[in-house]
Amino acid sequence: MTELARGTRAYVIIGLIALISAFAGIFTLPPLDRDESRFAQATAQMLETGDFVEINFLDTERNKKPIGIHWLQVVTVSVLSDAEAREIWAYRIPSALGALLAALACFWGGSRLIGREAAFAGSAMFAATVLLGIEGGIAKTDAMLAGCTTLAMAALMNVRSGETAGWRTALIFWFAIGLGTLIKGPVTPMVAGLAVVALFAWERKLAWLKPLAVWWGPILAIAMVLPWLISIQIATDGNFLREALGDDLGPKLVSSHERHGGPIGYHLLLTPLLFFPAVLFLIPGVARIVGAVRGEDDRAASIARFLICWAVPTWLVFELLPTKLPHYVLPAYPALALMAGWAFVEIGKSANWQRWVSWGLFAFAGLVFAIVIPTAFLIYGNNASWDAVRLSLAGFQGGFELATDPTVGAMVVLTSGVFAALVGATLLSERLRSGVLVLALVIASGLAWQVAARGVALPSAYAVRLADQVRAAREYSETITGVPANEIVTASSYTEPSLVFSLGSDTVLGTTEEVLAFAESREEPTMVVLDLSRMNELPRSLARVLRRSPVTEPTEYPSHQCQELEASSRAYFECISEWMNALRERLQEENPLYRLDNCHSALAAGTNYSRGDDTVLAIYFTRCAQESEDMRRVMIRLPRTETSAQDSPNDPQD
Numbered sequence: 001m002t003e004l005a006r007g008t009r010a011y012v013i014i015g016l017i018a019l020i021s022a023f024a025g026i027f028t029l030p031p032l033d034r035d036e037s038r039f040a041q042a043t044a045q046m047l048e049t050g051d052f053v054e055i056n057f058l059d060t061e062r063n064k065k066p067i068g069i070h071w072l073q074v075v076t077v078s079v080l081s082d083a084e085a086r087e088i089w090a091y092r093i094p095s096a097l098g099a100l101l102a103a104l105a106c107f108w109g110g111s112r113l114i115g116r117e118a119a120f121a122g123s124a125m126f127a128a129t130v131l132l133g134i135e136g137g138i139a140k141t142d143a144m145l146a147g148c149t150t151l152a153m154a155a156l157m158n159v160r161s162g163e164t165a166g167w168r169t170a171l172i173f174w175f176a177i178g179l180g181t182l183i184k185g186p187v188t189p190m191v192a193g194l195a196v197v198a199l200f201a202w203e204r205k206l207a208w209l210k211p212l213a214v215w216w217g218p219i220l221a222i223a224m225v226l227p228w229l230i231s232i233q234i235a236t237d238g239n240f241l242r243e244a245l246g247d248d249l250g251p252k253l254v255s256s257h258e259r260h261g262g263p264i265g266y267h268l269l270l271t272p273l274l275f276f277p278a279v280l281f282l283i284p285g286v287a288r289i290v291g292a293v294r295g296e297d298d299r300a301a302s303i304a305r306f307l308i309c310w311a312v313p314t315w316l317v318f319e320l321l322p323t324k325l326p327h328y329v330l331p332a333y334p335a336l337a338l339m340a341g342w343a344f345v346e347i348g349k350s351a352n353w354q355r356w357v358s359w360g361l362f363a364f365a366g367l368v369f370a371i372v373i374p375t376a377f378l379i380y381g382n383n384a385s386w387d388a389v390r391l392s393l394a395g396f397q398g399g400f401e402l403a404t405d406p407t408v409g410a411m412v413v414l415t416s417g418v419f420a421a422l423v424g425a426t427l428l429s430e431r432l433r434s435g436v437l438v439l440a441l442v443i444a445s446g447l448a449w450q451v452a453a454r455g456v457a458l459p460s461a462y463a464v465r466l467a468d469q470v471r472a473a474r475e476y477s478e479t480i481t482g483v484p485a486n487e488i489v490t491a492s493s494y495t496e497p498s499l500v501f502s503l504g505s506d507t508v509l510g511t512t513e514e515v516l517a518f519a520e521s522r523e524e525p526t527m528v529v530l531d532l533s534r535m536n537e538l539p540r541s542l543a544r545v546l547r548r549s550p551v552t553e554p555t556e557y558p559s560h561q562c563q564e565l566e567a568s569s570r571a572y573f574e575c576i577s578e579w580m581n582a583l584r585e586r587l588q589e590e591n592p593l594y595r596l597d598n599c600h601s602a603l604a605a606g607t608n609y610s611r612g613d614d615t616v617l618a619i620y621f622t623r624c625a626q627e628s629e630d631m632r633r634v635m636i637r638l639p640r641t642e643t644s645a646q647d648s649p650n651d652p653q654d
Contacts, residue, residue, distance in 0.1 A: 001117045001120070001121070001439075005111075005120035006116070011107065013124065014107050014120070014124050015100055015127075018100045019096060021127060022095070022099045022136025022143070024133060024451050025455050025458065026089050026137045028454075028455060029459050030088070030465050031497075031502060033608075036139045037500065038497045039073070039139055040091040040501050041057055042055050042062055043077065043091060045058075046074055047074060048505055052071065053228065054235050057500075061239060061240075063236060065141060065244070066182050068182030068184075069094060069140065071182075073091045075094075088501070092137055095142075096136050099136030099143045101144075101148070102132065102150040105153075106123040106126055106154065106334040106338065107123035108154050109155070109156070109157030110341065112161040114303055114338055120341070121344040121345060122338040122341020123341065125277060125278035125281070125443065125446070126278060128443045129337070130275070130450075131327060131333065132146065132333065133449075133450045134327075134454070141183050142327045142330055145180060145184045145330070148180035148183055149176070149188045152173055154172075155170075155173035155176065156195065157306065159212060160302070160306050162208075167214065173192075174214075174221045175221075177189055177192065178223075182225055182228070187331065190317070191332075194313035198308075198309035203305065229241075252321065252323035253322070256323055260325050267318060268319070272365045273365050273368065276365040276449065277365075277443070278337050278340045279358065279361050280358050280359070280442055281343045281344050282336060282343075283361070284340075284347060284358060285341075287354045288343045288350070289304040289342075291349075292304035293308070311336055314331060344438075359431070362427065366420065366427075369449055369453070373412065373452050374412055374457070377457040377460060380462070381404035381405070381461055381462060381463070382400070382403055384400050385614055391601075391603045391618060392603065396603040397473075397600070398469070398473060398602040398605075400605040405460070408456075408460040411456050412457045415448070415452035419448040419449055422441060422444050422448050426442055426445050462606065463605075466498075470490075470492075470499060470529060471503060473604065480599065482525070482624070488525055488526070488527050490526070490527045491508040491509075491515040491516075491527070492507060492510075492515060492531075494529050496610060499529070511534075512530055512534060515529075516528070520595055522623065523623065525622060525624055526596070526623060527621055527622075528620040528622060530619075531617060532616045533608065533615045597622055599621055599622070600621040602619040602620075603618055604619060
């Protein structure tokens, strides 16, 4: 442990663990709904328009979170990709860097507070945790928020340790406060402020904070935020703060906003899964902290009070908050990780019951994951459904998997097996008290989960790739319509943000009626995407294909009435004309797409996991030709009537 924690080697090891954990699915997972795709699309629009002040999703102002993560994404996308490419991995790089920053800051601050070996163990386990890895691979705010918050707390740990802290520590602290505010508003200042207030209430001392009390510190933090805040208020006529505080933050404080709720204890119940694999030493870590507070060692008690005042107030805030999402407590995880690291290096002082409880929590989480990973792939590995089959039989082009790919299935089983084997080896070595080997196996278990779940199973789940399937269908646009794929406009009643990000900012979203009306108003080719899960909006022609409405035939002006008239008479031609007009009106009523000169039909099938629905998308390419005859797609056969032995030159049959 001494060798591993020495010098820059420790930073390199911890950094590699954090990056492997974050990058496990960063290149392979599709754009995720809904927050990730909204953040990425807003950033893409900034690059397209050159407006780096306002945050918009299509034509709607997105006045929810500050600008910070978008600016970071703008930098990485500009350097590594471009807005037109729509490569989601480029938008995820800032989150991976945020996870890296969180792990390294945890070690930097922890090494001054609890010692290098304990900090190394805790930070390495934190870098491999399930929650940090997941957030590090998603293009939204929370991983970078964790990085900024941990950096601010690391500066406090540096001051708390009693070592000489100069202006650089103050600079780091106030810079982290400013950047954290730009990333997600009040969270970083709240975590640091709650810790300081709780410590003051406990100890009645503030003198230790003197190195941070520099006059320019708050000015730096304010200067990082205020120029943009003034600009966005002017650009939105004051709507940003009003909507961010009143429509986004306010409802979260009083109710389960957007149906994201849970009971008190929600975050605690998820800890064995989301804090895996560090949960193996969590109970001994908590016990070590409690023992230090009660003990006679003032130095140990001071450390324990700091970690408690970091973790507990923040945790209680999010437990009491009516709105709950699993990642809310991530800023408190570094404190728990340092507790676990402290327990690891002093594991001999832990009671057997503490180790057995943590052993059981680790085993429980390992068993759940070993079952869930292959099960999720079996459920979502194929996207077949009866609706997809019926559309395919009706002539819709496009594929759906009737069974999972055996090669991919073997990879999922293999990686899940490796994960389970590492969990078992970790549990065995922990009971044998194998020291560094335990730490290596704990970290390997965490990384194995990231690879098995985010690197293999989820990217191979074809059913969650609806947006990718639509984008693949659009690639044939130039062949079908003569318009290049990146230029054809899409109108869709499937309104998930991942589709918008995948197809581009000119995508039009709406109800089925609105989408069809938009396409009908255009003279240029349009790709129309209809969400068949919205059954109350479907045209009757589609409902018939899916056998969800009775088949009715047009009965007005049936052709046999015309047969009773003289074939060459004016009345006969008027009758035929009226009957064809009635048939055309019925077709237009039952299938609005008939009016759009639909020239190609395709399908995409899968699962809308945001709504929990199996979904099939009907895809149409319209206006492929400049003009089309009214009945181009209807073949009408009238029975021949015998008028004479020789047909007249004006015989309608000609």
